[in-house]
Every structure is written in C-alpha cells, then in structure tokens.
Amino acid sequence: MNLEADLGPDGAIAQISRLLDSMTAQPGFDRRRIHAMVIGVPGPVSAEARTAPWSRVGVLPSDLAEQFGMAVAVENDANLMALGARHDHPEAASLLFLLVQTGIGAGLILSGRLHRGLLGWAGEVGHVPVAAAGDMPCMCGNRGCVALIAANPALMRAISKPTQPVNTLADLAHLVQSGDIDAIMALREAGRHIGEAIVGLVVGLAPEAIAVGGPIAEIGNHVITGIRETLAQRTPPAISSQIRIVAAQDHDRAAIRGATDLAFDLLFPIS
Numbered sequence: 001m002n003l004e005a006d007l008g009p010d011g012a013i014a015q016i017s018r019l020l021d022s023m024t025a026q027p028g029f030d031r032r033r034i035h036a037m038v039i040g041v042p043g044p045v046s047a048e049a050r051t052a053p054w055s056r057v058g059v060l061p062s063d064l065a066e067q068f069g070m071a072v073a074v075e076n077d078a079n080l081m082a083l084g085a086r087h088d089h090p091e092a093a094s095l096l097f098l099l100v101q102t103g104i105g106a107g108l109i110l111s112g113r114l115h116r117g118l119l120g121w122a123g124e125v126g127h128v129p130v131a132a133a134g135d136m137p138c139m140c141g142n143r144g145c146v147a148l149i150a151a152n153p154a155l156m157r158a159i160s161k162p163t164q165p166v167n168t169l170a171d172l173a174h175l176v177q178s179g180d181i182d183a184i185m186a187l188r189e190a191g192r193h194i195g196e197a198i199v200g201l202v203v204g205l206a207p208e209a210i211a212v213g214g215p216i217a218e219i220g221n222h223v224i225t226g227i228r229e230t231l232a233q234r235t236p237p238a239i240s241s242q243i244r245i246v247a248a249q250d251h252d253r254a255a256i257r258g259a260t261d262l263a264f265d266l267l268f269p270i271s
C-alpha cells in the first residue's frame with residue numbers, strides 16, 4: 001500500500017491505520033494475524049536506528065510497533081527491491097538493483113547480503129555528479145547530480161512540448177509506445193547518463209547482474225540500452241562483456257518480495 005509523504009507523525013499513523021482497516025475488512029484477513037509491517041521509503045534510512053530521514057513524515061518504527069502491536073521495519077525502497085530481485089537472480093551473489101523514478105536509487109546485494117553503507121547511503125547513485133548536469137544545485141547539497149537530468153520529472157520536462165505536453169508518466173509511455181523519436185532518444189540519453197553515474201560502482205564492485213526498474217525503465221528497453229552503451233564504452237571489456245543488465249519487469253512486485261523477506265527476518269531473527 002502507498003503512504004503519502006508530508007503527513008506528520010499523527011497523520012502517518014492515522015493513514016496506516018486506515019489502510020490496515022481497509023485491508024483487514026476483506027474476507028479472510030484477520031488483523032490479529034498480522035505480525036509484522038515493513039515500510040519502504042525513498043532516500044537513505046540510517047542503519048542503526050532504521051528511522052530517519054523517512055521523507056518528512058518523521059515517525060519512528062518503535063512508535064509504529066507500539067501503536068499497532070507488531071514488529072515494524074523501515075527500509076529504503078530500492079533496498080527492498082534488491083532483496084526481492086534476488087529471487088529472480090538466484091545465481092548472482094552480487095546484484096545491483098537500479099530504481100529510476102522521482103529520484104534514482106540503487107539497492108546493493110553483496111555476497112548475498114544487503115549492503116546499506118554509512119548512514120544508509122549505499123546506492124544513492126542519483127546523487128553522483130555527471131558532466132551533462134553542469135553545476136545545477138541539488139537538494140543533497142551537491143551540484144550536477146544525475147537525478148537532476150535523468151529521473152522522471154526531468155525527463156518529462158525535457159520531452160514536453162507546448163503542442164504535446166507530458167504531464168504524467170502515462171503521457172510519456174504513450175509517446176514512447178507510439179514511436180515518438182524525441183521521447184525514445186530522451187530515454188536512451190537518460191540511460192547513458194545513469195550509466196555514467198554507475199561506472200565507478202560497477203568497476204569497483206563488479207556486480208554479476210544489474211536489474212533496472214521503475215516506470216520509465218519498464219517502458220521498452222530504451223533506458224537499459226543507454227546504460228549498456230555507456231558501460232560498454234567506459235568499463236573494462238572483461239566486466240562489460242559478462243555483466244547481465246536486465247529489466248526488472250515489475251519493481252513493485254520486487255519490493256513486496258523483499259519486504260516479505262525482511263518481515264520474515266524480523267519475526268525469526270538469526271541469532
């Protein structure tokens with residue numbers, strides 16, 4: 001289920017409560033049998049507290065656990081998708097899940113385990129500077145971050161024309177699927193920029209597979225084609241010829257599978 005940001009603590013708890021009520025109103029759902037809740041959020045989630053910054057909502061998992069009487073975990077959304085994508089790539093001990101949407105994030109599986117890094121910042125590749133973004137200021141405090149030119153809002157602005165406005169992802173998908181060459185080239189160019197941003201990560205960690213998900217990445221193969229082009233040009237052939245770069249198909253499903261794994265770990269921790 002989707003939770004709106006900017007709710008404030010009381011608003012967040014109230015909305016989660018309403019969503020739980022609507023779920024458990026369905027036949028076969030008994031709220032007393034729900035033992036764990038996993039909440040995926042954009043942006044880094046600190047490893048020690050698993051709390052902040054949770055967008056601007058500001059509720060601690062412990063608050064939610066007390067309120068709802070169940071185990072609660074908060075996790076970065078791309079991290080959940082990386083955990084879920086392991087099921088599609090059981091042979092890959094190292095996996096990079098790239099999520100392209102309002103921002104650009106990545107979940108990293110290394111030696112079969114999720115790697116969160118310092119303050120949960122591992123995989124925040126949307127904040128890697130690329131040349132084409134120049135010195136545009138970013139909300140992270142740096143300049144020239146790739147998300148400023150390759151995430152969904154920037155792409156929709158770039159493709160939009162007075163005669164053909166692109167206000168929604170559905171507008172964008174329609175243009176691409178109808179063969180609009182400007183829209184297709186913009187997606188491919190975004191893929192090239194994203195590829196540039198992950199060159200260091202790919203050479204440094206040499207993941208066996210890269211799964212790319214998110215609404216625009218799942219409209220045809222255009223974003224992935226751009227990523228492949230840059231990695232083929234900018235990484236050693238020994239890596240670029242072997243690494244598997246694939247579409248995630250359904251990033252929401254990957255998140256649900258990852259959240260299920262995390263809930264299982266919450267309820268049955270390995271001591």
Ligand SMILES: [Zn+2]
Binds near residue numbers: 140141142145
């Ligand atoms: Zn940034």
